Amino acid sequence: xxxxxxxxxxxxxxxxxxxxxxxxxxxxxxxxxxxxxxxxxxxxxxxxxxxxxxxxxxxxxxxxxxxxxxxxxxxxxxxxxxxxxxxxxxxxxxxxxxxxxxxxxxxxxxxxxxxxxxxxxxxxxxxxxxxxxxxxxxxxxxxxxxxxxxxxxxxxxxxxxxxxxxxxxxxxxxxxxxxxxxxxxxxxxxxxxxxxxxxxxxxxxxxxxxxxxxxxxxxxxxxxxxxxxxxxxxxxxxxxxxxxxxxxxxxxxxxxxxxxxxxxxxxxxxxxxxxxxxxxxxxxxxxxxxxxxxxxxxxxxxxxxxxxxxxxxxxxxxxxxxxxxxxxxxxxxxxxxxxxxxxxxxxxxxxxxxxxxxxxxxxxxxxxxxxxxxxxxxxxxxxxxxxxxxxxxxxxxxxxxxxxxxxxx
Ligand code: BGC
Numbered sequence: 001x002x003x004x005x006x007x008x009x010x011x012x013x014x015x016x017x018x019x020x021x022x023x024x025x026x027x028x029x030x031x032x033x034x035x036x037x038x039x040x041x042x043x044x045x046x047x048x049x050x051x052x053x054x055x056x057x058x059x060x061x062x063x064x065x066x067x068x069x070x071x072x073x074x075x076x077x078x079x080x081x082x083x084x085x086x087x088x089x090x091x092x093x094x095x096x097x098x099x100x101x102x103x104x105x106x107x108x109x110x111x112x113x114x115x116x117x118x119x120x121x122x123x124x125x126x127x128x129x130x131x132x133x134x135x136x137x138x139x140x141x142x143x144x145x146x147x148x149x150x151x152x153x154x155x156x157x158x159x160x161x162x163x164x165x166x167x168x169x170x171x172x173x174x175x176x177x178x179x180x181x182x183x184x185x186x187x188x189x190x191x192x193x194x195x196x197x198x199x200x201x202x203x204x205x206x207x208x209x210x211x212x213x214x215x216x217x218x219x220x221x222x223x224x225x226x227x228x229x230x231x232x233x234x235x236x237x238x239x240x241x242x243x244x245x246x247x248x249x250x251x252x253x254x255x256x257x258x259x260x261x262x263x264x265x266x267x268x269x270x271x272x273x274x275x276x277x278x279x280x281x282x283x284x285x286x287x288x289x290x291x292x293x294x295x296x297x298x299x300x301x302x303x304x305x306x307x308x309x310x311x312x313x314x315x316x317x318x319x320x321x322x323x324x325x326x327x328x329x330x331x332x333x334x335x336x337x338x339x340x341x342x343x344x345x346x347x348x349x350x351x352x353x354x355x356x357x358x359x360x361x362x363x364x365x366x367x368x369x370x371x372x373x374x375x376x377x378x379x380x381x382x383x384x385x386x387x388x389x390x391x392x393x394x395x396x397x398x399x400x401x402x403x404x405x406x407x408x409x
Contacts, residue, residue, distance in 0.1 A: 063094055063095035063096045063336075063339075064095050064096075064097075066096050066097070066122075066123035066124070066339065067096065067097040067098065067099055067120065067121070067122045067123060068087075068091045068096050068097070068098045068099070068122060068123065068124050068125075068126060068335065069098075069099050069101075069114075069117035069118075069120070069122035069124070069125045069126070069147075070084060070087045070088060070091075070098055070099065070100045070101070070125075070126045071101050071103065071110060071113055071114055071117065071125065071126070071127045071128065072084045072100070072101070072102050072103070072128050073102070073103060073105055073110070073128050073129070073130045073154075074102055074103065074104055074105040074130070075102040075104075076104070076105065077105075077245060077277050078276075078277075078302070078304040078305065078306075078407075079302045079304065079324060080102065080128065082324050082325075082407060082409060083128065083152070083153070083324050083327070083328065084100050084102065085409060086324055086325050086327075086328035086409060087100070087126060087152075087328045087331060087332075088100050089328070089409070090328045090329060090331070090332040091332055091335070094332055094336065096123075099117055099120060099122060101113040101116075101117065103130060105130055105244050106130070107130050107131045107134045110129070110130050110131075110134075110135070111134065111135065111137075111138045114127065114135065114138045114139070114142070115138055115141070118138070118141050118142050118145055118147060121145075122147060123147065123339060124147065124148050124149075124150070124335050124338065124339060125139075125142055125147055125148070125149045125150070126149075126150045126152045126331055126335065127139075127149060127150070127151060127152055127156060127162075128152045128153045128154050129151070129154050129156045129205075130204065131204035131205075132154055132155060132156050132157040132204060132205060132206040132367075133157050133158060133204065134204075135156050135159060136157075136158050136159040136161075139156065139159045139161035139162065140159065140161060142161050143159075143160070143161035148163055148338050148339075149161050149162045149163065150162070150163070150164050150165075150166060150331060150334060150335060150338075151164070151165045151166070151367075151372065152166055152167075152327075152331060153166070153167045153168075153207070153327065154167070154205050154206055154207050155167070155206040155207070155365050155367050155372065156206075156367060157206060157367045157368050158367065158368040158369065159367065159369065160369040160370070162367070162372060163338065163372075163373075164334055164338070164344070164372065164373055164374070164375070165365050165367075165372045165373070165374040165375070166327060166330050166331045166334060166374070166375045167207070167327070167374065167375075167376055167377070168322045168327070168376060168377045168378070168379050169359070169376040169377070169378060169379065170207045170210035170211055170214070170376075171210045171211075171213065171214040171364070172214060172378070172379060173210070173211050173214060173274075173301055173320045173322070173379050174210065174211040174212060174213060174214020174215035174216070174217075174274065175214035175215065175217065175218055176214075176320050176379060176381050177211075177214070177215045177272060177274070177299040177301070177318075177320060178214065178215035178216070178217065178218025178219045178272070179218050180297075180299060180317075180318050180381060181196070181215075181218075181219060181270050181272060181297060181299065182218055182219065182222070184297055184317070185269065185270070185297070187222045187227055187228070190227075192222075192226075192227040192228070193226055193227055193228065193229045194227065194228055194229070194269040194270065195228075195229050195230070195231050195266065195267055195268050195269050195270070196219070196228050196229070196230055196268075196269060196270040196271075196272060197230060197231070197232055197234070197240075197254070197257055197268065197270070197271055197272070198212070198215075198216075198230070198234065198235065198240040198272050199240055199242060199250050199253070199254065199271065199272070199273040199274065199278045199279075199282055200212040200237055200240045200241050200242065200274045200278075201241065201242055201245050201274045201275060201278065202241065202242060202243055202244050202245045203237070203238070203241045203243075204244075205245070206367075208237075208241065208245075208274065209237060211274040211275070211301070212237050212240070212274060213237075215272055215274070215299075216235075219272075223235070228270075231261040231262065231266055231268075232257050232260070232261050234257070242274075242278050245275060245277045245278060246277065246281075247277050247278065247280045247281040247284075248281060249281070250273070250277070250278035250279075250280075250281030250282050250285075251281030251282065251284050251285050252281075254271070254281065254282045254285035254286070254289075255285045255288070255289050258285060258286070258289040258290050259289065262290060262291065262292070263291060265291060265292070267292050267294060268286070268290060268292060268294075268296050269294070269296065269297060270296065270297040270298075270299075271283075271286065271296055271297070271298045271299075272299050273298060273299055273300055274299075274301060275300055275301040275302055276300040276301055276302040276303070276304040276306075276307040276316075276319055277302075277304065278300075279298055279299065279300035279307055279310075279316055279319075280300075280304070280306055280307060280310070282298060283298055283310055283315050283316055286298070287315070295314065295317075297317045298310075298315070298316045298317050298318075299316075299317065299318055299319070299320075300316055300318065300319040300320070301319055301320040301321075301322070301379075302319060302320075302321070302322065303319050303321040303322075303382060303391060303396075303397075303405075303407075304319075305405065305406060305407060307319055308382075308387065308391075308397070308404070308405040309404050309405075311382070311383065311384050311387065312384065312387070312403050312404055312405070314384070317383065318381055318382065318383045319381075319382050320379045320380070320381055320382075321379065321380045321381075321382045321390060321391065321396075322377065322379045322380075323356065323377070323380075323394075323396060325396065325409060326354070326356040326358075326377055327377055329354065329356075330352075330354065330358055330375050330377065333348060333352040333354075334348060334375060345360060345373065346360035348360070348375070349375070356377060356378070357377065357378040358375055358376065358377050358378070359375075359376045359378075360373070360374070360375060360376075361373070361374040361375075361376050362374070364376075387399075387405060391405060392405065395408060396408060
């Protein structure tokens with residue numbers, strides 16, 4: 001039932017996006033009048049075929065005999081719950097059975113969860129790694145058993161067992177955060193100097209460096225010229241990383257920074273956080289321990305429910321939204337092609353007819369054994385000003401009567 005509702009919502013959203021004449025994920029239905037987004041899907045037959053549940057890829061032969069193993073890092077960080085349920089829903093709607101596991105952010109548990117999935121003879125593994133460096137041995141077992149592996153969202157390193165990577169353009173996520181800060185402070189024209197502190201992600205996650213570098217590459221020239229200053233002096237990835245992307249770790253570190261470098265009244269202009277779980281901790285630290293009364297610009301990524309509430313309340317300034325529902329659709333179509341014995345390439349994107357932007361990339365992601373062909377979706381900036389058109393109108397979230405957002409699915 002829930003599947004049908006989601007499909008209808010997303011289908012309607014895609015109808016709105018088509019009516020607006022733009023791609024779904026990258027350019028949310030900004031021009032789609034609200035009324036149109038409510039139009040029954042029946043009035044937009046062209047869009048109907050693009051609903052995720054009716055993915056354009058031909059079904060895998062004998063899908064019903066096949067089980068897809070889906071391994072997500074943890075259910076303690078909001079987004080992986082959504083990924084897990086979208087992936088399960090996609091593969092089941094195409095006729096497959098699924099086994100979905102969450103590994104509590106513990107590397108050993110993920111290894112043993114994967115061992116169990118391999119022992120259960122799954123036909124395909126979709127894996128978001130906890131530690132990208134720790135799965136070589138277990139994935140060799142998958143390879144030996146002839147089980148193809150899709151590296152999902154996070155690149156798995158040092159193994160030739162994975163054949164494809166599906167993610168968002170991770171460097172662009174950081175770049176969008178850096179550009180947002182540059183534009184919000186008008187760094188090219190304003191006199192400054194402005195004070196900024198960085199909070200990055202888990203060093204075990206290959207994505208974390210991409211996010212950080214994307215942001216720093218935009219902001220470094222202003223740091224070099226003195227227009228942006230980092231009072232803590234913590235500018236390297238290692239110094240600003242957050243183990244396990246954990247909210248409490250980010251909070252603790254930021255309280256220390258505020259206590260050590262800002263208690264004398266030094267003004268903090270920007271807290272650049274790589275994602276929402278870290279932004280949540282940093283925002284709490286600022287609320288409890290920052291002496292200044294200016295509004296600190298706080299960035300994030302994911303559109304977690306609590307962070308969107310903070311955006312509505314003016315506590316967090318922006319988030320980079322990644323439509324994981326679409327990431328699941330891309331993974332299904334790729335998985336079906338692999339199971340059908342094909343060797344997917346850029347042609348999959350055209351063949352699938354996705355109504356969201358996706359690039360086929362064969363240069364950015366080297367996992368130590370060579371380049372891993374990647375399907376990269378496009379992230380979107382959300383702020384208080386575009387929450388409705390970027391997230392509600394396309395059907396990803398609902399908005400309650402107080403203006404707060406709640407994820408669908
Ligand atoms: C994902 C982000 C997420 C982070 C923490 C990263 O690998 O790409 O979307 O915020 O993990 O869960």
